[in-house]
Amino acid sequence: MFYFLSKVLFYVLMPLSLTIFVLVWAIFTKNPQRKKQLLISTLVMIFVFGNDFIVNEGFMLWETPATSPETIVEPYDVGIILTGGMISNKEGTPQQIFVDKTADRFIQPLRLYKQGKIKKILITGGNTDLTIIRTDFSDENLKTAQLLEELGVKKSDLILETKARNTRENASFTAEILRKKPELGNKYLLFTSAFHMRRSLGCFEKAGLTVTPFSTAFKSKARVFTFSSLIVPSEGAYYEGYHLIHEILGYCVYRVLGYC
Structure with a gap:
């Protein structure tokens, strides 16, 4: 039930949905x-x-800072x-792979693997979509592994966890494997x-696994003080702002439930 509600609320709590609700x-x-x-x-x-500037500031405050490979x-x-x-x-087709917006999640570990800074790569996550809303054709776990192998990662250095549907399960199933x-x-x-790193670290800590964060796929950007970013509303900011609000709410819910 928790999984179902979390995925449904994903669509309900969009800033655009809330704005339309208040307007209607x-x-x-x-009552005048x-x-x-x-x-x-x-x-x-x-x-x-x-507001692009406000949303960007929110991400800058919330995101876990980047790690320089040189420090490893x-x-x-x-x-x-x-x-x-x-x-x-x-x-x-099975041979077609189309990367999406968070491809940086595997690009950064691939770079570190090539530099000899990580020995093996474990990919955790199964099908996280509800078929009543949409069908998932991505096979993300398997195709990411396929892509990494094609890019030079040894098959023997890849470990797959394919059952997890959320961050809590990512942590618990990974801990079980390790x-x-x-x-x-x-x-x-x-x-x-x-x-997403705050919630992830909390979940892995609860699962009894000590991990070091390496943040990827940053949404925050360098500050830009222009008229369009400070004043003019942007549909892109609405889209990104949703992810920020959703993640903060998700983190709070996980904390209340004791998941992180």
Whole structure:
């Protein structure tokens, strides 16, 4: 039930959905004072949710900072990649692989593997979509492994965990695999999107696994003080702002439930 509700709320809690809800309420309410308040609230929401500068500042505050590869002196035994948005949900042949917006989650560990800074790569995550909403054609875990192998990672250095549907399960199932294979070592580097790293670290800590964060796929950018970024609402900011709000709420829910 938790998994189902979390995926449904993914669509319900979008800033655009909330803005439309408040606007529709303002249109249909009979109370003049409430109508005025709701219309003002709608304008405020459009400015805040659609403001590139505000959303970017939010990501800068929330994201876990980047790690420089030069700081990694001793190699890590296993690099753990959390799936989610690395491979496009586009139907194709078994040999077709289309990368998506968080491909940096596997690009960074690939670079470190090539530099000898991680010995093996574990990819964790199964099908995370609800078929009643959409069908998943991505096979993200398997195709990421296929792509890494084609790019030079030895098949014997790839470990797949294909059951996890959320961050909590990523941590618990990964911990289970690594405890059963002590020969893999005990020094782990965790790769996920920078804005998702807080929740991920908490989940792995709860699972009893000590990992070092290596943030990827940053959404924050360098500050830009232009009229368009400071004043003009942007649909892109609405889209990115949703991910920020969703992640913060997700982190809070996980904390309340004791998952992280």
